[in-house]
Amino acid sequence: MADLPLTLLSLLALTPILVVFLFLVILRWPAKKAMPLAYVVTAAIAFFIWKTPTIQIGAASIHGVVTALNILFIVFGAILLLNTLKACGDIHAIRQGFIDISPDRRVQVIIIAWLFGSFIEGAAGFGTPAAIAAPLLVAIGFPAMAAVVVALIIQSTPVSFGAVGTPILVGVNTGLSDQPQVLALLDNLNISHEAYLHTIGATVSLFHGIIGTFLPLILVALMTRFFGKNKSFREGLEIWKFALLSGLAFTIPYMLLGRYLGPEFPSLLGSLIGLVIVVSAVKAGIFQPKRAWNFAPEEEWEEEWRGEFHVDVHDHENKISRGHFFKAWSPYLIVAVLLVLTRTVPFIKDLVTAPAVTIVVSDIFGSGISTKSQPLYLPGFLFIVTVVLSYGIFRMNGSQIRESWKESFHTLLGAASALIFAVPMVQVFLNSQSESLEQMPLVLAEGVSALFGNLWPLIAPTIGALGAFIAGSNTISNMMFSLFQFGMAEKIGATPHIVVALQAVGGAAGNMICVHNVVAASATVGLLGKEGSVIRKTLLPMAWYALFAGGLGLVFLNGPGLNLGTAILAAMGAFIIWLIIQGAKHRS
Numbered sequence: 001m002a003d004l005p006l007t008l009l010s011l012l013a014l015t016p017i018l019v020v021f022l023f024l025v026i027l028r029w030p031a032k033k034a035m036p037l038a039y040v041v042t043a044a045i046a047f048f049i050w051k052t053p054t055i056q057i058g059a060a061s062i063h064g065v066v067t068a069l070n071i072l073f074i075v076f077g078a079i080l081l082l083n084t085l086k087a088c089g090d091i092h093a094i095r096q097g098f099i100d101i102s103p104d105r106r107v108q109v110i111i112i113a114w115l116f117g118s119f120i121e122g123a124a125g126f127g128t129p130a131a132i133a134a135p136l137l138v139a140i141g142f143p144a145m146a147a148v149v150v151a152l153i154i155q156s157t158p159v160s161f162g163a164v165g166t167p168i169l170v171g172v173n174t175g176l177s178d179q180p181q182v183l184a185l186l187d188n189l190n191i192s193h194e195a196y197l198h199t200i201g202a203t204v205s206l207f208h209g210i211i212g213t214f215l216p217l218i219l220v221a222l223m224t225r226f227f228g229k230n231k232s233f234r235e236g237l238e239i240w241k242f243a244l245l246s247g248l249a250f251t252i253p254y255m256l257l258g259r260y261l262g263p264e265f266p267s268l269l270g271s272l273i274g275l276v277i278v279v280s281a282v283k284a285g286i287f288q289p290k291r292a293w294n295f296a297p298e299e300e301w302e303e304e305w306r307g308e309f310h311v312d313v314h315d316h317e318n319k320i321s322r323g324h325f326f327k328a329w330s331p332y333l334i335v336a337v338l339l340v341l342t343r344t345v346p347f348i349k350d351l352v353t354a355p356a357v358t359i360v361v362s363d364i365f366g367s368g369i370s371t372k373s374q375p376l377y378l379p380g381f382l383f384i385v386t387v388v389l390s391y392g393i394f395r396m397n398g399s400q401i402r403e404s405w406k407e408s409f410h411t412l413l414g415a416a417s418a419l420i421f422a423v424p425m426v427q428v429f430l431n432s433q434s435e436s437l438e439q440m441p442l443v444l445a446e447g448v449s450a451l452f453g454n455l456w457p458l459i460a461p462t463i464g465a466l467g468a469f470i471a472g473s474n475t476i477s478n479m480m481f482s483l484f485q486f487g488m489a490e491k492i493g494a495t496p497h498i499v500v501a502l503q504a505v506g507g508a509a510g511n512m513i514c515v516h517n518v519v520a521a522s523a524t525v526g527l528l529g530k531e532g533s534v535i536r537k538t539l540l541p542m543a544w545y546a547l548f549a550g551g552l553g554l555v556f557l558n559g560p561g562l563n564l565g566t567a568i569l570a571a572m573g574a575f576i577i578w579l580i581i582q583g584a585k586h587r588s
Helices: 006-026 031-048 053-086 091-101 106-124 128-138 144-153 161-178 180-189 193-212 215-225 233-237 240-260 267-282 324-343 344-352 379-393 398-430 440-471 474-492 498-513 513-526 531-558 564-587
Strands: 358-362 371-373
Touching: 006 031, 006 440, 006 531, 031 053, 031 513, 031 531, 053 091, 053 128, 053 324, 053 379, 053 398, 053 513, 091 106, 091 128, 091 267, 091 324, 091 474, 106 144, 106 161, 106 215, 106 240, 106 267, 106 324, 106 379, 106 440, 128 144, 128 513, 144 215, 144 513, 144 531, 161 193, 161 267, 161 474, 161 498, 180 193, 180 215, 193 240, 193 358, 193 498, 193 531, 215 233, 215 240, 215 324, 215 531, 215 564, 240 267, 240 324, 240 564, 324 344, 324 379, 344 498, 398 440, 398 513, 440 474, 440 498, 440 531, 440 564, 474 498, 498 531, 513 531, 531 564
Parallel strands: none
Antiparallel strands: 358 371
16 A cells, blocks of 8 residues: 555545544544544554554554553542542632632632643653642532643643653654764764753743743633633633733743753743742732632533532631641642652652563564553552552541542543543554554654645644644654654754754643543543543644744744744734733723
């Protein structure tokens, strides 16, 4: 089939993605029905069109199952922690503590999703922020779907430097290291590979910093439009000053850290700095709304918004003590500390990733595909350790403990039926190469490149997002496409590190719509079966993010003259100014 035209091969490579969108997003099938079909279609195209060996398809599927089990372990831990707090009753203390900081849901979502979620992304990555932020938001009174959507939208700006810089240090690094064309450029520039990687990371932080500054504004506007009683953008935009302050409080240190310290620190430390600034601003009453915004009463929520998880969220008239709030929050603080320790302290990291505690299956069926699991390193294990510690902190009895485990296993089963097909489908797609054809994603990217020519920087972030949507990982997207993006830059005479940076930025934005992130986050709040509706809502901010990045790329490469990039940035600027004006009108 290698003699088929590139256009036709590209369309065939696109088919698995179209199947997912058709059944999951357009027809709104639940993921547990759509993903088995997508797996069958992908395997059939790999076998009949790509001529991928059967053992390779089988090995990729097994690798996918192992990866799915790793994800399910994380999901189970997050659900169990939430159900533990529900069983002991301290969910109410967490909720009331946030009301004491601010009763405004718009302020709460910025603190929990944007800042705390970005901190967890910086420490752990791999979808962990949504698994923590979404159930926490539900626990304090957010509709389940609103919690999942906002938790996924922030899976963008911090992602390129998630898990202490893994998408850059592993993803981009693996894609570019020891490649002849890259080595030739480095020799011509007389710089080391490490210095070049740092330059790419600094450029990524600049692109993300510019776009991410406006993300809290987009976040609150979409939340009030999709889930508010009046379905109004303006109600979210009313706090535009606070939203922009919250964006800058994170992105300014984020950009400085990316420029001067390297890929390990922008998300991890930038979010902490932002958290301190924003919480202090809230307590000081800076840019706070005169009237607190809230969702409609629960009985008025649309049925689609509701998840299986439920907690009585009636208001408490009396403020809780600082000690009680800290005690109720302590499990999440313990998780955060454990994540940082196991990712940044070499001795501890070596301990939890040692060969003795790592499960490895090498060269499955002689295909060259290997898989592994590091149970002690996965956030799921840290969640469970925290749950065990919580039994002592909250003095829980046997009945409470049994009930929390029972509910968690029940919720997990729903997620398993979707993920056990979604992730193998992804791995077959990624490992579909044969003697005559490269793997489907590269063929697809090559076909797209033929259409755009010198406008490639505009589409480069979308290719990164496509990679993340397929693979469920910014790191894998960067591994897969960094060299391709580098080659495209040289082909059109563009600066390669800028185009590779656009790949990384788009790969981060693609996490908003990645199927297994959506399934995992939905599972933590009992929202299974509504994944398509979630993707429909996160697709809009993802497209905005990728288009904004593409416009920036064109301007960085071509200058600020009269060109498409300038036109896109002018449109983005006009759009943001319009949003601010709408918010100011509503406030007045």
